[in-house]
Every structure is written in C-alpha cells, then in structure tokens.
Amino acid sequence: MSDSTALRVADLPQNAPTVFEIVPDKAAMAALAAELGVNALRKLRFTGEIKAMGKKDWKLAGRLGATVVQDCVVTLEPVTTRIEEAVEITYLARVETPDGAEVEMPEDDSIESLGSHIEPAAVMTEALALHIPAYPRKDGAELGEAVYAEDGVQPMRDEDTRPFAGLAALRSQLKDED
Numbered sequence: 001m002s003d004s005t006a007l008r009v010a011d012l013p014q015n016a017p018t019v020f021e022i023v024p025d026k027a028a029m030a031a032l033a034a035e036l037g038v039n040a041l042r043k044l045r046f047t048g049e050i051k052a053m054g055k056k057d058w059k060l061a062g063r064l065g066a067t068v069v070q071d072c073v074v075t076l077e078p079v080t081t082r083i084e085e086a087v088e089i090t091y092l093a094r095v096e097t098p099d100g101a102e103v104e105m106p107e108d109d110s111i112e113s114l115g116s117h118i119e120p121a122a123v124m125t126e127a128l129a130l131h132i133p134a135y136p137r138k139d140g141a142e143l144g145e146a147v148y149a150e151d152g153v154q155p156m157r158d159e160d161t162r163p164f165a166g167l168a169a170l171r172s173q174l175k176d177e178d
Contacts, residue, residue: 005121007050009058009091009114017051020062020120036129039078042067046124048087056093060118063087064127072138079136087127091118 005022012018022045024032029041048062066083091114 006117006119008117010116012050012052012058012118014052014055017049019049020047022046022121022124032125032128035125036132038068038070038132040069042069042080044124044128046087046120046127048120050118050120053090056114058091058114058118060089060091060120060123061087062120062123064124064131066128066131068128068132070133070136073135075138077138079138081133081136083128083131085127085131087123089123091115 005020007018007020024044029044032044033039033041043066045065046062048060050058050060053059064083064085064087068081068083069078070081071077072079088110090111092111093114095111095113
C-alpha cells in the first residue's frame, strides 16, 4: 500500500504544496488491522500536503481520522475508538546523527532524514499505530478484586498488600492510646 503513494522528492514542486488524500479500501483496511493487531478498522482517512521548506527540506502536514475496533482489556467485548490526530513530519536533507554505542533519542520525533521518496501511507500507518489505545476499556468496565482462600482462613486482599496500610493502622492505634 505504501509504494503506491510514495512521492519522489525530485518530482515535487518547490513553489506549491502537493496535496494528498489516502482512503484505503476494505481489503487494505483489513490487512492493516491484522498488521496492527486490532479487530477491525471501520474508517480510515489521511489527508494533507507536502511542501518545501527552503531549498532542500520538506514538511508533511496531515490529518489522520480512523475508527478502530479492539477487545476491551476487562470484558473482552468489542470497543470502538475514534482517532482524530494532526500529523506533522519535517524531512531534513541534513540530520546530525551522533556516533557512539549509547545515543540519546532526540526529544523532537517529528524530524526525519530526507530520502529519495516521501511516503504518506507509511506516515499514516505509523501515526495510526502510535495512537491506537494500548488498553481499551468499555465504558463502566472495571477490574474486580479476586479473593481466594482455603476454608477457615482469612483471605488476603489487595489493601493488605499495600506497604503503608499497616503503618496507618498502627498510627491510629497509638493516637487512641494517648
């Protein structure tokens, strides 16, 4: 899918933006849903423009819209999420890459090195992957507390495992004795 939208940088006009719109068909959305590990993509649209910044650098500015269906992490029922995000990438002809075994990641992740092509479909896929909820929850779904114990034994609850819960009880006992 990304090869069909790849734009050769040498062919892009310097004095006017190049507008794009990507609306994948059902088969492409099903393949993308499988790749991203979600149940389904109901809608997907990525629109925007690519324009020159000076003589050698380029900027892609777009709008991602998608409807994603995933399993709820609590109930396993389908959860539908609407994603609406602005996407901006600056492609620089010269990007400083530090040498060394350990390199810190740059804070600005919207800057990329300029290659021979700019691929809006690849940008769309990456932006979608970054904005899909990691732990989708159905409205009102809450994780309950499981309590297990043998007959005749006081079950241990989550509250009992909190490190300062015992100290708070001890402090209130000491205040009562004073």
